[in-house]
Structures are given as structure tokens and as C-alpha cells.
Amino acid sequence: MRLTFPHMGTLAIPLRSLFANLGCDVVVPPRTSETALEIGVKHAPEFACLPLKITLGNLAQALEAGADTILMAGGVGPCRFGFYGELQREILKDMGYDFRMIIVDPPQGRVRHIIEAVRSFLPPVTPRQVVRACRLAWKKLNCIDKLEALANKTRAFERKPGSVSAALDRALNSIDLAETEQQVLDAYQDGVEEIKQCKVDDDRPVVKVGLVGEIYVVLEPFANHSIERKLGELGVIVDRPLNISHWLKLNVILDFLNMAGGINPGKLALPYLSHTVGGHGRETVAHTVNYAESRYDGVIQVAPFTCMPEIVAESVLHRVSRERGIPVMTIMVDEHTAEAGLITRLEAFVDMLKRRRLSGLGTTSLFDSKKSYVLS
Amino acid sequence: MITVGVPRALPYYDCLKWIDFYRRLGANVVVSPDTTKTIVDIGVSLSVDDACLPVKVYLGHAAILASDCDYLFVPRIVSIEKGAYMCPKFLGLPDMVKAAIGDRVRIVEPVIDLSKSRRAMLRAVIDASAPVTGNPAKALSAWRACSEPEPRPDLGRISGGSGFKVRVGVLGHPYVINDKSIGMGILDKLETMGAKPVVAESVRRTGRPVPAELRIGRPIFWTHESRLYEAGILMAATRSVDGIIIVQAFGCGPGSMIFDLFVRRCRREYQVPILVLTVDEHTGEAGIVTRLEAFVDMLLRTARCCG
Numbered sequence: 167m168r169l170t171f172p173h174m175g176t177l178a179i180p181l182r183s184l185f186a187n188l189g190c191d192v193v194v195p196p197r198t199s200e201t202a203l204e205i206g207v208k209h210a211p212e213f214a215c216l217p218l219k220i221t222l223g224n225l226a227q228a229l230e231a232g233a234d235t236i237l238m239a240g241g242v243g244p245c246r247f248g249f250y251g252e253l254q255r256e257i258l259k260d261m262g263y264d265f266r267m268i269i270v271d272p273p274q275g276r277v278r279h280i281i282e283a284v285r286s287f288l289p290p291v292t293p294r295q296v297v298r299a300c301r302l303a304w305k306k307l308n309c310i311d312k313l314e315a316l317a318n319k320t321r322a323f324e325r326k327p328g329s330v331s332a333a334l335d336r337a338l339n340s341i342d343l344a345e346t347e348q349q350v351l352d353a354y355q356d357g358v359e360e361i362k363q364c365k366v367d368d369d370r371p372v373v374k375v376g377l378v379g380e381i382y383v384v385l386e387p388f389a390n391h392s393i394e395r396k397l398g399e400l401g402v403i404v405d406r407p408l409n410i411s412h413w414l415k416l417n418v419i420l421d422f423l424n425m426a427g428g429i430n431p432g433k434l435a436l437p438y439l440s441h442t443v444g445g446h447g448r449e450t451v452a453h454t455v456n457y458a459e460s461r462y463d464g465v466i467q468v469a470p471f472t473c474m475p476e477i478v479a480e481s482v483l484h485r486v487s488r489e490r491g492i493p494v495m496t497i498m499v500d501e502h503t504a505e506a507g508l509i510t511r512l513e514a515f516v517d518m519l520k521r522r523r524l525s526g527l528g529t530t531s532l533f534d535s536k537k538s539y540v541l542s
Numbered sequence: 543m544i545t546v547g548v549p550r551a552l553p554y555y556d557c558l559k560w561i562d563f564y565r566r567l568g569a570n571v572v573v574s575p576d577t578t579k580t581i582v583d584i585g586v587s588l589s590v591d592d593a594c595l596p597v598k599v600y601l602g603h604a605a606i607l608a609s610d611c612d613y614l615f616v617p618r619i620v621s622i623e624k625g626a627y628m629c630p631k632f633l634g635l636p637d638m639v640k641a642a643i644g645d646r647v648r649i650v651e652p653v654i655d656l657s658k659s660r661r662a663m664l665r666a667v668i669d670a671s672a673p674v675t676g677n678p679a680k681a682l683s684a685w686r687a688c689s690e691p692e693p694r695p696d697l698g699r700i701s702g703g704s705g706f707k708v709r710v711g712v713l714g715h716p717y718v719i720n721d722k723s724i725g726m727g728i729l730d731k732l733e734t735m736g737a738k739p740v741v742a743e744s745v746r747r748t749g750r751p752v753p754a755e756l757r758i759g760r761p762i763f764w765t766h767e768s769r770l771y772e773a774g775i776l777m778a779a780t781r782s783v784d785g786i787i788i789v790q791a792f793g794c795g796p797g798s799m800i801f802d803l804f805v806r807r808c809r810r811e812y813q814v815p816i817l818v819l820t821v822d823e824h825t826g827e828a829g830i831v832t833r834l835e836a837f838v839d840m841l842l843r844t845a846r847c848c849g
Binding site: 210211212213214215240242243244245246248249251252253256257260269438439440441442443444445447471472473474475477478479480481482484485496498 | 589590592593597618620625626627628629630631633634636637638640641642644653758759760762763764790792793794795796797798799800801802803806807810
């Protein structure tokens with residue numbers, strides 16, 4: 167059995183580690199690229215959302231590379247993601263591939279179901295092995311999320327453009343190669359040091375922006391055209407509330423205890439969106455309210471074209487923006503999104519935020535507590 | 543007397559019983575007229591670009607009713623059966639209306655969520671009656687007295703209509719194919735071309751159960767799409783239609799997935815011709831007519847050659 171799964175940002179690093187240590191032969195799909203997108207666009211339905219198309223391309227490329235078992239997450243609606251596995255299986259069958267697809271549904275409190283689903287394809291393992299593999303993958307996941315958050319806060323102050331991103335890439339690579347928890351920790355600490363060294367303390371004008379939206383597009387640099395890096399290099403401190411470790415804590419492990427921390431989406435979004443709408447629609451609204459209250463300069467929502475939950479969120483975001491006084495820009499991406507057009511919009515938005523700050527219209531003055539929100 | 547406005551769009555075709563309900567409670571009910579170009583234009587100007595045409599049209603209907611009613615009836619239909627939901631846009635409908643025209647009209651927004659229990663309907667009935675009566679018992683008895691809704695426009699087509707040489711299955715959301723503007727009156731057009739349209743709702747109302755082997759592995763968790771898929775498969779498998787037309791709104795989320803699964807399955811298992819029409823605010827009627835004519839011509843020829 168040769169196992170594969172689609173990419174989503176850096177998720178492949180902990181997933182590969184997890185399944186390799188559980189004794190699986192893992193085929194990581196080639197890095198998401200134009201090729202993957204082209205395969206997806208050719209075979210997926212026209213109005214399907216971008217993540218379906220890109221992940222379909224990932225899977226087809228992995229099957230070409232010799233994988234024979236696909237691991238995919240399922241769902242119970244109403245977001246389309248819950249049907250990805252079903253549709254992708256049919257499309258890949260029509261493309262002529264022979265494979266087995268395992269769709270793991272969210273547990274909704276029944277973790278046993280996940281364990282049973284996963285055990286159905288795993289080679290025999292001892293509980294000790296399982297614990298070790300899970301701990302290592304979890305460690306990697308957490309370290310990656312922390313490093314990315316740090317990089318997003320530091321890029322605005324880097325001495326040499328691109329140096330933070332380069333340091334981050336090196337650290338991610340070492341984490342990918344690490345085989346013990348100690349090695350992960352070492353790679354993490356080296357990464358933190360290296361990223362911090364890129365920082366320069368001058369008083370360049372910076373603005374703080376929250377990055378919200380649909381989780382795949384937010385996390386996958388190929389889908390969002392590396393928006394975090396672009397914003398950072400424009401002098402923006404980026405805060406991204408969505409990451410995989412937080413998502414897992416919320417949905418798989420600690421949901422009922424609300425120990426994952428963070429905001430209470432239901433409460434914050436209540437005046438604007440009083441019901442869940444699937445996906446991260448309500449979270450998008452709640453985080454925007456939260457950013458307004460935390461005196462951020464602006465919010466950028468990214469989502470795939472035709473994404474239903476995010477369209478509902480977008481529809482109410484202009485009201486949030488109006489009533490809470492926070493600029494919001496929505497970027498819908500699909501296979502036709504051109505990088506140059508995106509850069510123009512980002513530059514215009516960031517320019518506007520900086521001017522707004524200078525003219526005193528912004529919620530915070532230009533340089534206050536700059537040091538405190540870099541590198542907490 | 544209190545006037546309640548009901549937009550003739552999106553959830554309207556699932557909400558006919560509510561009109562009767564408000565009349566029984568003694569309210570004056572205004573329903574917006576059939577969709578017109580003006581309504582579409584107003585809706586487009588009020589909504590975000592990325593919304594689908596039915597949502598834009600809904601906002602148009604809501605806006606023209608706003609000045610003529612005390613309350614606008616905008617239900618939040620989360621689920622009307624166990625284990626299945628409506629499209630997320632139904633779930634956020636009152637919020638979208640409030641963001642667009644919330645300063646112009648008061649909105650009554652009962653939450654209809656029967657995914658766990660049918661008793662949630664009682665709560666919705668009491669909430670919906672609040673602007674008209676403060677007496678829950680009166681509201682509930684009015685609701686019980688409401689008859690099942692009169693046959694929907696498309697249902698008039700089940701019976702009668704002899705002299706048709708071909709039968710065409712039309713798969714589309716009720717708020718698309720019944721709306722003269724969004725759906726371009728496709729059902730009427732087919733009839734004048736000599737083809738008898740058969741809609742999903744009429745297949746469902748025959749009460750014929752869908753055999754297990756025709757269902758899909760994973761239950762479809764959207765009510766409308768699940769019904770359309772099952773009706774379509776039943777039409778194709780029993781060869782009760784000569785061809786199938788899928789009418790979808792541009793950018794329809796659930797439709798993009800389920801119609802694709804449907805077409806794939808038909809291609810593999812059934813030899814049934816399928817035409818997919820996608821409509822949005824830029825769709826020209828002439829283009830639709832040309833494609834319909836070509837499709838019906840093809841079916842008529844096949845019928846003549848092969849008996």
C-alpha cells in the first residue's frame with residue numbers, strides 16, 4: 167500500500183511524519199504547482215471551488231507517482247468540502263486510475279470512528295509506536311504554526327527583502343527532516359533565531375492586517391499567491407487566526423471543553439451573522455469584529471470564487487466595516503487570478519491603510535507599541 | 543392591520559404554507575410580483591458580485607417590498623429534514639438582507655431547523671407570529687389549520703398534456719425553473735416546442751421510492767440537490783424521459799458538485815442525452831431558445847428514427 171493525501175499549506179510535513187512512523191509507505195504529491203492546477207481545471211466541474219481543483223491535481227499527480235491509496239477528509243455539510251472525496255473519487259475513476267479512497271469523517275465527538283477508519287488501512291502497529299508517531303507529528307505541526315506566525319509578524323521589519331521567507335523555508339525543511347522531538351525543537355529554535363536576526367529596528371511605517379477567509383485558500387500559498395509574503399514585504403504585520411493546529415484542537419480534540427482558546431465566533435459575529443453557514447463563514451465575520459476591537463488597521467478576506475460560506479460572510483462584512491470602522495478587502499481567487507492584478511490591489515489597499523494612519527483616521531497612531539506586537 | 547411582505551424568490555417555493563398562516567392570523571400579506579428586469583437590477587446593485595443570481599434576485603424582491611410592508615418575512619431555513627441542510631445562502635439569508643436593507647424595514651426571521659427534531663417547527667411558528675399576535679396558542683392553532691400548500695406552478699404539468707412526442711426531464715432548483723426571469727420560462731418554451739417537461743418535483747410526488755442501488759454512496763447533505771439527483775437518476779434509469787435538461791444558476795455551489803456527479807453517472811450507465819444550461823444576469827433569452835430548440839430537434843429526430 168502506498169498512501170497519499172492532498173496538500174494544504176504545510177500540512178504534508180506533519181502528515182508524512184505521522185504515517186511514515188506508523189509504518190506506511192507515504193507518497194507526498196509533488197509541490198502544488200501550475201501542473202496540479204491544470205489537471206484539476208481540466209477534469210473538475212467548472213463551478214467547483216478552487217481547493218477541489220487543486221487537490222484533485224495533487225491526487226492525480228500522486229497516483230502517477232505510484233500511490234494507490236488516498237486519504238481524504240470528509241464532512242457533513244453544508245460546505246462543499248464534505249463532498250470533495252466522493253466527487254474526486256468519481257473523477258479520478260473516470261480519468262482511468264485504479265486506487266482505493268479512504269474518507270475520514272469529522273468525529274463529531276466520536277473519536278473512535280476516526281481510529282477505526284485509520285486502522286482499516288494501517289499495518290499492524292504497537293500502541294507505543296502510535297503514541298510516538300502522534301506526538302512527533304503534533305510537535306511538528308505546532309512548531310510550524312508558531313514559526314509561520316512569527317514570520318508573518320517579522321517580515322514587515324526585515325532588513326533584506328525575502329530574508330524572513332528564506333529563513334522560514336530553511337526551518338520548515340529541517341522540521342520536515344527531523345526524526346525525533348528533540349530535533350524538531352532544535353530546528354524550531356534555530357528557525358526562531360534566524361527569523362529574529364532578519365529584523366531591523368528602524369521606524370518604517372507599518373500597518374497591522376488580519377488575514378481571514380476560507381481555510382484552504384488562506385493556508386495554501388499557491389492558491390493565495392503567497393499573500394502573506396507579499397503583504398509582509400509591503401510593510402504589513404499579518405495576523406492569521408486560522409491554522410491547522412488550532413483547527414484540530416477545535417474540531418477533533420477539545421471542542422466540547424473550548425480549551426483551544428481564541429475567540430468565541432458565535433458571540434462576536436452575533437449582530438451580523440447569527441447562525442453558522444458552514445466552512446469558516448461565521449469565523450470570518452467574528453475575526454473581523456475582533457480585529458476591529460483590537461484596533462487593527464484592516465482586514466483581508468481571501469476565499470475561492472463561488473465559496474458559499476464566504477459569500478455569505480462577504481455580504482455582511484461591508485456592514486461590519488461600516489459600523490465598526492475597519493477597512494475590509496475581499497479577494498476571491500480562482501484559476502484565472504493573475505498575480506499582477508493581485509499585487510496592484512494589495513498595494514492600493516496597503517497604501518490606503520498607511521495614509522489612513524498618517525492622517526489620524528486610523529484607529530492607532532503610527533508608531534505606538536510597535537515593539538510590543540513584534541515577537542511576543 | 544399589520545402587513546407582512548413575502549419576497550417571491552429563493553425560499554418562496556418552500557414557504558407557501560406561511561402565506562396562508564399569516565392570512566389566518568389576520569395579517570395582510572403582500573407577495574412581490576414576478577421577477578422583472580427592474581427587480582434583477584435592484585438586486586444586483588444591492589448584493590456582492592460573487593453571489594449567485596437567485597440571491598441577487600431575492601434582495602431585489604426584498605427591496606421593492608420594503609416600503610410596502612411593516613415586516614418582511616425572511617425565514618432562515620437551515621434544514622427541513624433530518625441529516626440534510628439547505629444551501630449555506632439560505633442559512634445566512636436574513637443576515638444578508640439585513641446587511642443590504644436592514645435600515646429600511648423590520649425583518650421577521652424564524653429559524654427553521656428540523657435537522658434534529660421536527661418539533662423545532664413549533665418554535666419557528668411562534669417566532670414568526672410574534673409581530674402579529676402575542677398569543678402562541680393562537681399561532682399554533684393557525685399553523686395546524688393551514689392546509690398543505692396549493693400545488694406549485696410546476697406541478698400543474700404532471701397530468702394532461704397529450705400530443706407530445708418527446709418527454710424532457712428538467713432538473714433545476716424550484717427558485718430557478720419557476721422564476722420566469724431567472725429560468726427564462728424554460729418549461730413553457732419546451733411545451734411550445736412540442737416537448738413535455740417533467741420536473742423533479744413531479745417525480746418525487748409520485749411517491750416512488752428510489753431503489754438503493756440508484757442512491758449515492760455518501761448521502762447528499764443538501765435537500766434540494768439530493769431531491770434533484772434522485773429524481774434525475776430515476777428518470778434516466780427508468781427511461782421515462784427522452785432527454786434531460788439541467789438548469790443551474792451561475793456559481794451555484796451545491797449544484798456544481800451534484801450535477802457533475804449526476805452527469806458522470808449518466809454517461810457511464812445510461813444512454814440519455816443531457817443539456818446543461820447555466821443562467822446568470824447576463825444570460826440572453828435568444829441564446830437559451832436556440833440551445834433548447836437544437837436539443838428538442840435532436841430528441842424529436844431520434845424519436846422519429848427509432849420509434
